[in-house]
Each structure stands twice: as C-alpha cells, then as structure tokens.
Amino acid sequence: MTRPQPAPAGRREWLGLAVLMLPTVLLALDMTVLHLAAPHLSADLRPSSSQLLWILDIYGFMIAGFLVTMGTLGDRIGRRRLLLGGATAFGLASVMAAFAPSAETLILARALLGVAGATLMPSTLSLLRNMFQVDSERTLAITVWMTGFIVGSAIGPLVGGALLEFFWWGSVFLLGVPVMALLLLTGPWLLPEFRDRDAGGQDWTSALLSVATVLALIFGLKDLARDGPGLLPLAAILAGLLIGALFVRRQRRLATPMFDLGLFANRDFSTSVGAMMLSILALSGAWLMVFQYLQGVLGLSPLHAGLTMLPPAVLQTALSLLIPRLTRYLPRWQLVSGGLGLAVFGFLAMVGVNGLDDLWLLITGMTVMGLGVMPMMILGTDMVVGAAPPEKAGAASATSETATELGMALGVAVIGSLGAAVYRHHMLTRLPEGLSPDQALAAGDTLGGAVGASAALPPALAEPLMAAARAAFNAALHTNAAVGAAIVAATALLTAWRLRPRRDDQGTKRVEKASSGSSSR
Incomplete structure (x- = not known):
C-alpha cells in the first residue's frame, strides 16, 4: 500500500x-530596543550596576533555559x-515591565x-512543520x-529610537501588547x-x-565574558x-524520555544543529563589536547607527527569499x-x-556575512525540523533555538573576551x-570607559585618549573578524563533508523505494 502524498498548503x-x-x-525587536532604553530607565529607576546587568541579561537567560522544556x-x-x-x-508581562516602579519589579x-x-519560538516553528507538509x-x-x-x-533601533524620542522608556515594552493581541485574535x-498523543505526561524532573x-551554562559564559576568568563563572x-x-x-534510562536523544543519530539533524551554533558564535562575536564601533569609534548616534545597518538588512531579507528557489537547481549541502x-x-x-x-x-562586510549565513540558518532549520517526526517537532524546534542561544552566549564569552583582551593590551602602551x-582604569578596560573618561x-x-581607544578597538574588531572567518570556514568544510549525500544514503533510498513499490502491488 502506497503512502499518502502530503497535502499542499491552502489559503x-x-x-x-x-x-x-x-x-x-x-x-527580535525586543532584544534590541532595551539597550537603547537602558540610559533612560537607569535615570528613572536608578538601578545598581548589578541590577542593570540583570535587567539586560535575565530575558535571554530565561528564554535559553526554558526552550527545550517548552518545546x-x-x-x-x-x-x-x-x-x-x-x-x-507575554502581553501581561510587557505591561508589567512598561510600568515597573522599581528595578526589582523590572x-x-x-x-x-x-x-x-x-x-x-518552538511553538511557531513546530506548527510550521505540521501546516506545511510538502518539503x-x-x-x-x-x-x-x-x-x-x-x-x-x-x-529595532529605528522603532526604539523613535519611541524614546517622544515617550518614556516603558513605551518600548508596550510594543508587545498589540502584537500579542492580534495573535490571540487570529490564532x-x-x-x-x-x-x-502518545507522549505521556511531562517529566518535570527532566x-x-x-x-x-x-x-x-549561559550564566557562566556571560559572567566569564563580562568579568573574565573567576571562580563563579567557572563553577557555573x-x-x-x-x-x-x-x-x-x-x-x-526513561522508557518515554522528555527529550528523544535519538534525534541526534540523524546526520542532517546533528550537523545542522552544530553548524547553526558555530555560525551564530562567529556572527555574534562580530556583531558585538559593530554597533560599539559605529557609535564609539565613528561617533554615530544610535538612530544613525540603526539607519546605517538598515540597507544590509533589507538586501538580506530580499535575497533570502530566493533560497527556496535555488534549492531547485543546487543541492542543499552546496548552498x-x-x-x-x-x-x-x-x-x-x-x-x-x-x-x-x-x-x-x-x-x-556585514551584508556579505549575512547573505552567506542565511542558507545555513534557513535550510539548517528546515533540515532540523524536517528530520524529526511530526510528533517530535516541538523538541526539534527547541533544540535548534537552544543551539543559537548557546552560540550567541559562546560568541560573546569567547570571541568577545578575546576582543576585550586585545583592546586592553593595546591600551596598556597607548594611554x-x-x-x-x-580614568586610566576605565579607559583601558572598555571603549565605553574611554568615551566616558574623555568627556x-x-x-x-x-583627543589623544580617544585616538588610542579607536586604534585599540580597531585591532579588537580585526581580531574578532579574523577569528569569525576561521570558524565559519571550518563550519563550511564541516557541512560540505557531513551534509553531502553518501552512497549508502542512495542505496537506502533505493531499497525504501523498492519496498514501497512491492508493498503497493
């Protein structure tokens, strides 16, 4: 008996x-606007330096930590x-954040x-797996x-900058309310x-x-990036x-585990998850420097910096839509x-x-980087979701999102720390x-410290202080970019080796096809 053909998607x-x-x-917007609002909420709520770091970091911590469980x-x-x-x-918490009277509440x-x-995130991606059955x-x-x-x-920088121009800092959080209301009405x-239906109950211990x-892991990596090696981050x-x-x-050991580790036995699944993590690791190490470079070295305002990076984003969006069409002419591993x-x-x-x-x-450079990584992010996500059976799509989607979160944390911790070390090394002899x-301690530690000291x-x-800081940050940017290039080059070789179809794959497909044909007769 032949298997039913997947139904095309309708309206x-x-x-x-x-x-x-x-x-x-x-x-994505929520991850960018808060950094613009940080000076405004700091003036209003007067958080300590530790509280401000938690305001900025806790959102990413909780997303990364709960992805697999929620998937x-x-x-x-x-x-x-x-x-x-x-x-x-999300809508209720957005209102709570917008009108938070204290740092603790925020x-x-x-x-x-x-x-x-x-x-x-895992809900949206796993629903796509069920709604669109044709590859x-x-x-x-x-x-x-x-x-x-x-x-x-x-x-994000454009909307955030416009809101902060006319409203209070809490307005950036209210963006989530109408969006979530529309989702609740139409969903x-x-x-x-x-x-x-066969998954059983949730294993809360797992x-x-x-x-x-x-x-x-995320806490340890972020603390390592911020304060350098120490007992707390290494212990975490x-x-x-x-x-x-x-x-x-x-x-x-469980008969019905919360997360099926057998998914990693699929070569497309495991390779795509690893490649996405490495790609995001390299990208985040570069992105970490770019907006600091635009504002701290080139002297652009946050809004101007956002406008500067808008053309690459528009071009990247337009050309990414060509990727599905390119799969008709080139194998996925080549793309x-x-x-x-x-x-x-x-x-x-x-x-x-x-x-x-x-x-x-x-x-x-940023445009070419974005265009080059897009096939990995799109087709890699597709291979991760497509490799899992429909009933495991939530777990597979969460794995892909967790890989990107870990890649981002690793990029900030490892490549970001390397760039910071290069900056400090150059400043030692140039102050x-x-x-x-x-002033010497602040300027020699970060570019922001140098900008604050120079004021x-x-x-x-x-003038000589900022000249030294710009030269040191240039060296840090070049180091991060070179390391990112090496990581992405290695990832390109990895995907070419692991995702390329092998002879045994072709043989397996022929056997499955013959078996399907004989059973239909």
Whole structure:
C-alpha cells in the first residue's frame, strides 16, 4: 500500500504563516530596543550596576533555559495552546515591565517575558512543520518565518529610537501588547492544533534538569565574558555540564524520555544543529563589536547607527527569499557550505576597516556575512525540523533555538573576551600621561570607559585618549573578524563533508523505494 502524498498548503495555512511571523518579529525587536532604553530607565529607576546587568541579561537567560522544556511541553499539551498561552503571558508581562516602579519589579517582569518568550519560538516553528507538509513549501515557509528575525533586528533601533524620542522608556515594552493581541485574535481561527498523543505526561524532573543545565551554562559564559576568568563563572559552567550529564543519563534510562536523544543519530539533524551554533558564535562575536564601533569609534548616534545597518538588512531579507528557489537547481549541502564560504569574505572585509572612510567596507562586510549565513540558518532549520517526526517537532524546534542561544552566549564569552583582551593590551602602551588612576582604569578596560573618561578631560588629553581607544578597538574588531572567518570556514568544510549525500544514503533510498513499490502491488 502506497503512502499518502502530503497535502499542499491552502489559503488558511499561508495566512497562518503571517500570524506566526508576529512573535518572531517581536522577539527580535525586543532584544534590541532595551539597550537603547537602558540610559533612560537607569535615570528613572536608578538601578545598581548589578541590577542593570540583570535587567539586560535575565530575558535571554530565561528564554535559553526554558526552550527545550517548552518545546517538549507543546508536544504534549498542544502547540497552539502553548503558543496562545505564552502570548497572553507575554502581553501581561510587557505591561508589567512598561510600568515597573522599581528595578526589582523590572527584573521580575523581564524574567517572566523570557519564560513567555520561550513558549513562542518552538511553538511557531513546530506548527510550521505540521501546516506545511510538502518539503518545498515548508522550506519557503521557514524562509519567510526567518525573515521575521531580520526585520525585527533591523527596525529595532529605528522603532526604539523613535519611541524614546517622544515617550518614556516603558513605551518600548508596550510594543508587545498589540502584537500579542492580534495573535490571540487570529490564532484560534488560522492555526491548527497538534500534539503527540502518545507522549505521556511531562517529566518535570527532566524539565528541571534541562532548565538548570542551560541557565548555568549561559550564566557562566556571560559572567566569564563580562568579568573574565573567576571562580563563579567557572563553577557555573562546571555545574551546567554536570547537570547536563545527569539530564542525558536520565533520558537514556526513561522508557518515554522528555527529550528523544535519538534525534541526534540523524546526520542532517546533528550537523545542522552544530553548524547553526558555530555560525551564530562567529556572527555574534562580530556583531558585538559593530554597533560599539559605529557609535564609539565613528561617533554615530544610535538612530544613525540603526539607519546605517538598515540597507544590509533589507538586501538580506530580499535575497533570502530566493533560497527556496535555488534549492531547485543546487543541492542543499552546496548552498549551505557555499554560503558559509561566501560569509568568510564578509568577515575578512571587516579586517580592512580603519575609520569613517571605510564605513562602506564595514557595511559590505556585514551584508556579505549575512547573505552567506542565511542558507545555513534557513535550510539548517528546515533540515532540523524536517528530520524529526511530526510528533517530535516541538523538541526539534527547541533544540535548534537552544543551539543559537548557546552560540550567541559562546560568541560573546569567547570571541568577545578575546576582543576585550586585545583592546586592553593595546591600551596598556597607548594611554596618554595625565590621567587619574580611575580614568586610566576605565579607559583601558572598555571603549565605553574611554568615551566616558574623555568627556571629563580637556581637549589636550581627550583627543589623544580617544585616538588610542579607536586604534585599540580597531585591532579588537580585526581580531574578532579574523577569528569569525576561521570558524565559519571550518563550519563550511564541516557541512560540505557531513551534509553531502553518501552512497549508502542512495542505496537506502533505493531499497525504501523498492519496498514501497512491492508493498503497493
């Protein structure tokens, strides 16, 4: 008996795709606008330096920590139900954050936003797996879904800058309210429900181990990037690894595990997850420097910096929509590895940036980087979701999102720390005489410290200090770009080797086809 052919998507599914883009745009936008609002909320709420760091970091911590748990929970209770519940919680937490009267309340609201945000991403991606069953349509749907991140990241500085120009800092959080309201109004009509009826109940012990693993790792990596090696970050990373080992051991012993580790036996799945993590690692190390470079070295305002990076985002969005069409002419492994090879040249272009006259080179490099990595992000996500059976789509989607979160944390911790070390090394021999010990310490530590110190100095000291800081930050930018180029080049070789079809794959497909034909007769 032949297997039924997958049904093409109809009008309802394509309208549902537009609805599923809403959370992706919002989450990407929410990650960028807060950094613009930080000076304004600091003046109003007067948080301590530690509280401000928690305000900025807790959102990403909670998203990363709860992704796997929420992905597997959606497989059990229903992905649409989890999505709409998460949207309700996100809207309420947004209002709480907007009108927070104290730093402590804002930290709590941001934590709740992170937990709610963790329900949105695996739910939207796993629903796409069910709504678009034809491979080519699913690839196109994931491409459109992925553009939501690009659009949200691109308009974040623009929208945030405009809101802060006319309203108070809490207005940036209220962006989530109308978006989530629209999702709640349209979701029940346009989105199907799907859950794994054989999954059993949620294993809360495994969920706790999963959350603790990722939270400890992300916290340790971020603390390592911020304060350098120390007992606390190293202990957190070690604890995360140990708890993760307990999580893996428990999944292998359970008859119905919360997370099916067998997914990693699929070569496309495991390779795509690893390649996405490495690609984001390299990108985040570069992105970490770019906006600091535009504002601290080139002297652009936040809004001007956002406008400067808008053309690459628009071009990246437009050309990413061509990727599904290119799969008709080129194998996926060639598009992925070839795109990563192209991204290497974008990183190398940034090595040549040395001032305002080279701004075009910076924009070109960022554009080429984005274009080169897009096939990996789109087709890699598609391969991760497509490799998992429909009932495991939530867990697979969460794995892909967790890989990108870990890649981002690793990029900030490892490559960011390397860039900071290069900056400090250059500043040791370039600081002008006449600075106080506190000014020398601040200026020699970060570019922001140098900008702050120079504002309190006479021009005779401020100008040579900023010249030294710009030269040191240039060296740090070049180092991060070179390291990113090496990582992406290695990832390109990895994907070319691991994703390329092998002879045994072809033989397996012929056997399956023959078996299917004989059974139909």
